[in-house]
Amino acid sequence: MKLSRTALALQGVELPKPPVRIVHLGLGAFHRAHQAWYTQHAADGAQWGIAAFSIRSAAASAALAPQDGLSTLVQRGVEDVFDVLWPVVEVGDGSSAAGRHRIVELLASPETAIVSLTITEAGYQPGSPALELLAEGLLARERAGAEPISLLPCDNLRSNGERLRLVLTDALRAAEPGWLDSGQHHFVSTSVDRITPRTTAADRRTVELATGWEDAAPVVTEEYTSWVLQGIESFPLGRPHWEDAGARFVTDIQPWEQRKLWMLNGAHTFLALAGQLRGHQTVAEAIADPELLAGVRGFWAEVVPQLPVEVEAEAYAEQLLDRFANPRIEHRLAQISQDSVAKLQERVVPVWLAERGQGRSGAAALSIVEAWCRAMLAGVRSVDAADPGIDAALSEPEPRYALLTLVDSEIAKESR
Incomplete structure (x- = not known):
């Protein structure tokens, strides 16, 4: 049977479906194995839904949309441990006109508190699609009068929060000449660590045999995980209590x-x-x-x-x-x-x-x-x-x- 919220509900399994409070750019295996996993294991995770959008390839969003954003996490140690990841409640293709419109709409929404990113090193280059989308969305947010937002890059870059601030400032000025940086948004530097290889056809077969569910986009990862964030005060609109899952907040990352x-x-x-x-x-x-x-x-x-x-x-x-x-x-x-x-x-x-x-x-x-x-x-x-x-x-x-x-x-x- 194909994995979805409806199919699970028919089997008597009701999963949380929280409202969207986090927008994620760069939907892929690592995001689900890491940030989504931490959100699911936070005590208040059921209050924090994630809308996740693919940027470079629509393959992930195409696979996850029929599954209502659900995917199976396989923690691969001595034995496999299977778990259904539920924090992603909406998926979309950020390269499509509809996806772009939805991202801008969500970024302008006062309910959105956090934007997280896994867009690889290349995504921080001037003119990248992710930066252009972020700039368009933040300008819409400012026009709507919504409160400042927290931006959470989760890519392997030194001082990734500051790096994002610099390149996004340039993108905002390119999108709207004369734009002035009021310093209102919060950029959080992070260090992420969890080895997550690309999923194979063999992994999909393993999941189906072990769980009985046909999952088009399972995630295979290791048992080890680490997340270090700089600036516990940088979330004015709140955040999940990721510390419950082992996240560490520091003053110097x-x-x-x-x-x-x-x-x-x-x-x-x-x-x-x-x-x-x-x-x-x-x-x-x-x-x-x-x-x-x-x-x-x-x-x-x-x-x-x-x-x-x-x-x-x-x-x-x-x-x-x-x-x-x-x-x-x-x-x-x-x-x-x-x-x-x-x-x-x-x-x-x-x-x-x-x-x-x-x-x-x-x-x-x-x-x-x-x-x-x-x-x-x-x-x-x-x-x-x-x-x-x-x-x-x-x-x-x-x-x-x-x-x-x-x-x-x-x-x-x-x-x-």
């Missing part, structure tokens, strides 16, 4: 986001690039390769001295090795290697700069950038927002130097 970005995401980027060159397909395969494991440990040896004691970086490293080695989480390297240029700039270059600034070589960080160059020169590529620049670099007389320059000019100069 920088060391936490550095730990996550550099240690997990930086290692993932290395494994994705070097691993594919060595014939591996998943993170679990790659971390079992002694040469790649040594590369990861070498990179972490450069990261750990940059982090304060309170984030327990060495213990986190050992946790990561266990998480990476989980063979039941099939995290594909080709998926991780998408948009590698922006990822290298966020996850690896800062470590190299810090090492060089302290008089050390930064050789392990540099080796990750070099792995990307080798992958590009070998034609081992995934979709990247920087593809035009990569293509141009590959056509240069010195393609390696041109590729390095695309990532960071200082690295290129020192590596020539």
Whole structure:
């Protein structure tokens, strides 16, 4: 039987369907495994419905709409644990005229308290569809006289709240020349952590066999999860009590986001690039390769001295090795290697700069950038927002130097 609220109700299962208070841009597996999961497990979660919209592809919204926003979460540890996620009460395609209209309508609504985003690094580039939608919606909100809103980016970017504020300010001024920033909206920096691979046909079959429900868009994730947010006071219209599910509010998020970005995401980027060159397909395969494991440990040896004691970086490293080695989480390297240029700039270059600034070589960080160059020169590529620049670099007389320059000019100069 196909999963939906109506079908479950016929079986005597009544799920909460709260009013929309949160609008999410970037409907995908990670949002449901993370922010929706935290909302569901908050004591007041039944008061906080999410309207979630796809941005880059309509596939997720097309799959979830007939299911009334429901999806099955599979927590993959020693055994699978299945749960129905219900906080998403409305889905839409943000690339369609109807979807765009609905997003603007919801952003202008006084009932909407939070806008969250998982739009990837590329979504924060000037002119991105998500930024244009946000600008249009916030202008409509201001015209409607609604109260200030909280904006909650959940992408792997340093100071993602401040980053969003800067690029959105530019988008607002482009949409309405003369717009003045009153500073009324609240931008919350976050650090998110839960490995969530792309769902496969085998996962869908597993869900149906285990639950009896045909789910077109289940989510497979690990048991581990972490969410750190900066600024408990930044939600003037309220928020779910995410602390009930383990979310942590801090006054300074920088060391936490550095730990996550550099240690997990930086290692993932290395494994994705070097691993594919060595014939591996998943993170679990790659971390079992002694040469790649040594590369990861070498990179972490450069990261750990940059982090304060309170984030327990060495213990986190050992946790990561266990998480990476989980063979039941099939995290594909080709998926991780998408948009590698922006990822290298966020996850690896800062470590190299810090090492060089302290008089050390930064050789392990540099080796990750070099792995990307080798992958590009070998034609081992995934979709990247920087593809035009990569293509141009590959056509240069010195393609390696041109590729390095695309990532960071200082690295290129020192590596020539």
